[in-house]
Amino acid sequence: MTSWNSRGLRGSIFEEMINRTNEKYMEKKLALIQKIPTPITPTKIDSNSHQITLAYFEKQSTVDYIGVVQGIPVCFDAKECHTNTFPLQNIHQHQIDFMKKFEEQKGIAFLLIYYTHLDKYYYLRLELLLKFWERAGNGGRKSFRLEETEKEFFFKDERQKQFVPYLEMLQKDLLLRD
Template sequence: MGTWNSRGLRGSTLEDFVNRTNEYYMEKNLALIQKIPTPITPVRMDKEHRQITLAYFEQRSTVDYIGVVQGIPVCFDAKECVADTFPLQNIHEHQIEFMGRFEKQEGIAFFLLYYSAKNILYYMRYEEMMKFWNRAKKGGRKSFRLEELDPEFFMELRRGSLVPYLDGINKDLDVREQKQK
């Protein structure tokens, strides 16, 4: 069990964008995606501001979002970083294991990465993440660089805040279909 100590809203930009996108997709009947809250036990409260200042995680979270896109089960995690190098320590083994099990059940698991300094979005397929994860497990780099990523899966925000991850899912499905042929 980890301790959570409030340090502002780390990673909240991407989360806000994804939440708005999920609302938009739901209104258009394109997808139904829910944010999965991480259960915490408050330890210390700032009563004046009605905020939790110290808490313990009750259990490990699996992914940030889960739902269905036109009959296809999906789960994904949203990660924000500033540098061009993404440290794999930002992803936890239990998340990788959950996503692997999700994929075995014929769901689609992926990561949304937001490189905030460059305003770049990336849809990372589970299979691609596993390439980097396994490389690290074998003693290789414990991170991956922006230039190592598949150019086909970069995305741009739409209307300033919409994350077009349905486009990423479509490309992901195309890749899967090609591999089956």
């Protein structure tokens, strides 16, 4: 059982930026992406404000977002990283399994990572994530370093800090698959 208040708001600013981006994409009829809520069971509620102060997750989540981009099914998870090394423990086996099954059904699965200390966004293709995951499963590093990432999948347009324009990276991912 995982406590909600220990992890609850981590990454919420990054996710809010993604949510705004998804709203913009929907308004422009480019994509329809929804945030998948993680079901929680409240165990403690503040009697004055009626706000949940402690809860536990009812079940394992799959990914943070799911939807369709111009007829292509997509799913992705949003993660933050505060160093040049991303620990794979931030991803769970059931998420890997879901993303693999999603791609078996002709969808596209990926991670969006915000390197907070660099103020940079990164699109991690599932193919590369699976290489890191397999390496860890075979007794290798349980993380990946910034220098192991694909440089062309770092976002270049840093002018619009309130959005995470990932469709350009999705297009690059699609081109690599053809």
